[in-house]
Amino acid sequence: MTWFTATTALLTVLGTAPAGAADTWQQVGTDSRSGVSGLAYEGRTEDGDGVNALVVHDNKKSGQPRLSRITYTESSTVIAPLAWDGAEPVDLEAVEPIPGMPGEYLAVTGRGILYRVKVVDTTATVVDYTPLPAIGEGDDFESFALVARGGMFAALWADRGAGTGRPATLYAAPLSFAAWGQPLFGAVSQRTYRSSSPAVDGTRHISDITVTDSGRIVVGSAGDAGDDGPFDSAVSDAGRVTLSAAGRVRITLAESPTVLGTFPGYKVEAVECLPGSADALLGTDDENLGGYVHPGRTGRSPSAG
Numbered sequence: 001m002t003w004f005t006a007t008t009a010l011l012t013v014l015g016t017a018p019a020g021a022a023d024t025w026q027q028v029g030t031d032s033r034s035g036v037s038g039l040a041y042e043g044r045t046e047d048g049d050g051v052n053a054l055v056v057h058d059n060k061k062s063g064q065p066r067l068s069r070i071t072y073t074e075s076s077t078v079i080a081p082l083a084w085d086g087a088e089p090v091d092l093e094a095v096e097p098i099p100g101m102p103g104e105y106l107a108v109t110g111r112g113i114l115y116r117v118k119v120v121d122t123t124a125t126v127v128d129y130t131p132l133p134a135i136g137e138g139d140d141f142e143s144f145a146l147v148a149r150g151g152m153f154a155a156l157w158a159d160r161g162a163g164t165g166r167p168a169t170l171y172a173a174p175l176s177f178a179a180w181g182q183p184l185f186g187a188v189s190q191r192t193y194r195s196s197s198p199a200v201d202g203t204r205h206i207s208d209i210t211v212t213d214s215g216r217i218v219v220g221s222a223g224d225a226g227d228d229g230p231f232d233s234a235v236s237d238a239g240r241v242t243l244s245a246a247g248r249v250r251i252t253l254a255e256s257p258t259v260l261g262t263f264p265g266y267k268v269e270a271v272e273c274l275p276g277s278a279d280a281l282l283g284t285d286d287e288n289l290g291g292y293v294h295p296g297r298t299g300r301s302p303s304a305g
């Protein structure tokens with residue numbers, strides 16, 4: 001765990017970080033096709049000093065990369081595109097591992113098409129795909145997270161919102177899978193959410209969601225002034241989610257979200273808590289400026305509630 005705890009760029013102590021700061025951010029792409037729109041933890045490297053993760057790219061044209069694997073350590077990040085076998089998604093924005101199903105992931109597009117994929121070595125194969133339920137008028141999705149308890153699942157996702165006139169809409173529902181692999185959703189509940197940071201025109205109130213082992217909902221929020229920036233981001237403690245033994249999902253959002261860290265100069269679109277710890281990995285999609293990854297902490301140990 002030393003590669004996380006040794007860094008000074010922890011979310012709990014970081015006030016600001018200048019764009020391109022080499023000691024805290026590592027670049028994984030240099031153009032609009034290689035930004036990090038979502039992150040999914042795969043596991044630690046064999047020597048235990050790094051992390052393997054999958055990242056999705058929001059590319060739209062056939063043949064452009066949809067999914068890559070990064071290997072992150074304190075000193076370097078290596079990225080390798082994966083082959084995509086199956087119907088090509090348009091504009092992937094989030095990806096999440098399915099607990100208890102090694103190598104299987106759910107990835108969602110901006111318009112709400114959910115793909116279930118199986119990753120073996122360097123190939124991702126589409127198992128099935130389906131639209132998210134209860135899509136609202138104008139919804140634009142950049143986030144997806146799963147909660148698991150006793151073999152039951154719940155899913156969280158959100159319309160990102162846009163500035164003062166449109167808060168984010170956070171959706172939640174029980175989730176199961178058909179025998180052939182299709183994701184199936186139960187009754188959907190929804191809550192509105194406004195971020196307190198960044199306070200800029202057009203803020204995307206939820207640019208990603210991750211859930212800690214204790215059920216805390218941690219969200220990224222981002223300001224985007226165009227393909228060349230300037231960008232601005234924050235990560236906040238937004239509330240809690242619980243999944244009962246009967247499969248009921250309950251969302252409780254904080255009246256005043258706690259800002260854990262701010263990131264001027266970057267557009268954070270990926271926030272991934274690592275299982276069994278308070279550690280996290282952030283990713284950015286800085287459009288024409290490429291993408292970066294960054295280690296941090298969610299502020300408490302996983303048992304802190």
